[in-house]
Amino acid sequence: MPREGLVSRPPMRIESAAGDPSEAADVARAAAGDSSAFERLYRRHAARIHSLVRRMVEGEADANEVTQDAFVRAWERLGTFRGESSFGTWLHRLAVNVALNWRKSAARSRRRFDEEATAEDLPGRRDAGAERMDLDQAIGRLPPGARQVFVLHDVEGFRHEEIAELMGVTAGTSKAQLHRARMLLRDHLER
Amino acid sequence: MDEHLGERLSAYVDGALDGAALAAAEAHLSACAECRDAVQGLRHVVALAHALDDRPPARDLWHGIAERIGAEGGAAVVPFARRRRFAFSIPQLAAAGLALSLLSAGAAGTAVHFLTGRAAPTGTAFVPFGALPVHLTAMATPYDTAITELEEILAVRRGEFDSATVRTVEASLRVIDQAIAQARAALVRDPNNPYLNGHLRSTLDRKLDLLRRAAMLPKVS
Ligand SMILES: [Zn+2]
Numbered sequence A: 001m002p003r004e005g006l007v008s009r010p011p012m013r014i015e016s017a018a019g020d021p022s023e024a025a026d027v028a029r030a031a032a033g034d035s036s037a038f039e040r041l042y043r044r045h046a047a048r049i050h051s052l053v054r055r056m057v058e059g060e061a062d063a064n065e066v067t068q069d070a071f072v073r074a075w076e077r078l079g080t081f082r083g084e085s086s087f088g089t090w091l092h093r094l095a096v097n098v099a100l101n102w103r104k105s106a107a108r109s110r111r112r113f114d115e116e117a118t119a120e121d122l123p124g125r126r127d128a129g130a131e132r133m134d135l136d137q138a139i140g141r142l143p144p145g146a147r148q149v150f151v152l153h154d155v156e157g158f159r160h161e162e163i164a165e166l167m168g169v170t171a172g173t174s175k176a177q178l179h180r181a182r183m184l185l186r187d188h189l190e191r
Numbered sequence B: 001m002d003e004h005l006g007e008r009l010s011a012y013v014d015g016a017l018d019g020a021a022l023a024a025a026e027a028h029l030s031a032c033a034e035c036r037d038a039v040q041g042l043r044h045v046v047a048l049a050h051a052l053d054d055r056p057p058a059r060d061l062w063h064g065i066a067e068r069i070g071a072e073g074g075a076a077v078v079p080f081a082r083r084r085r086f087a088f089s090i091p092q093l094a095a096a097g098l099a100l101s102l103l104s105a106g107a108a109g110t111a112v113h114f115l116t117g118r119a120a121p122t123g124t125a126f127v128p129f130g131a132l133p134v135h136l137t138a139m140a141t142p143y144d145t146a147i148t149e150l151e152e153i154l155a156v157r158r159g160e161f162d163s164a165t166v167r168t169v170e171a172s173l174r175v176i177d178q179a180i181a182q183a184r185a186a187l188v189r190d191p192n193n194p195y196l197n198g199h200l201r202s203t204l205d206r207k208l209d210l211l212r213r214a215a216m217l218p219k220v221s
Helices: A021-031 A035-056 A060-080 A087-105 A128-139 A144-155 A160-167 A171-189 B008-013 B019-031 B033-050 B062-068 B091-095 B142-160 B163-189 B194-215
Strands: none
Touching: A021 A035, A021 A060, A021 A087, A035 A060, A035 A087, A035 A144, A035 B062, A060 A087, A060 B062, A087 A144, A087 A160, A128 A144, A128 A171, A128 B033, A144 A160, A144 A171, A144 B033, A160 A171, A171 B008, A171 B033, B008 B019, B008 B033, B019 B033, B163 B194
């Protein structure tokens, strides 16, 4: 059976802003207290961060709050940003942490994947775009642990060892959760 | 047949198996349609996940962030109940080319407690705004001069305002002063940065505008 290189490559979505000189200037200004520069950084990264967060927590309202928390935290900690990674990577990592901690502190009613298993809302024929949207919604209905591992690994490109460290679990747990999430999503797409 | 591959399916899909584990998985796959089917489905999920798009939040979240970091655009707008637009400006300031040497040690960004406790400067009479004394001869500190004068006017008029107005003006000035201090701190690092100079200038303009409007507020009878 042929093996594809595709799936073992982490998505390269974090690095688009690396090394951008105008961004570096805004980071420096923001670190010195310039909120207008920080607003430009927000505008540039809002979609990226909000999309990450939206997939990690449940519901738009929570996603908005976590996104705002992440940017406020970034503002407070800009002084500790040393430029070892790109600002985008640093911000992204920070947002992951905020989202993970949000889950711990938020005892919320959760819609379970299996409670939603109706085939009625499936369109008769799905193009690739619709299928991606469908996947995005299905991610939101995964059990929290599986969802977070899936988002971090398959959407965001983290390795199991990194996920284990971020989430305070073992790499084995991360692998098991990933497989569980993928199988649920596969079943969902193939309903 | 052996039991199905289970979790090893994902490892296989990720290219994380090697050696004997890989050989065993491939041997199983060659004989098991169910696991082959699963591999296909998993690959599809992973490919879709890689292709997910980012999209911005449905509503702009900046305002809430700005409020929490004390930035302009948050609560900095002066919420005067009777907001007035005054046509006058200080064109001389603009004309001065804004050398902004006020960066040195101007009064513009120093704490403005003109409405609190500070005694009114002696001998300061109400200065008609049409005659706002912009010292064109002292272009080095145009903002300082204008701001100082306005502060003095406000100090004199303080007793004429109700306490809510005083609080509002003070709160707004604190926000603006903070922005000015931030802009200056950034300029210390990067003195010739045109953006920062423009930013400081516009912040100082805001302060002037606020002071002018405050100074022109009608007396509470
Ligand atoms: Zn099998």
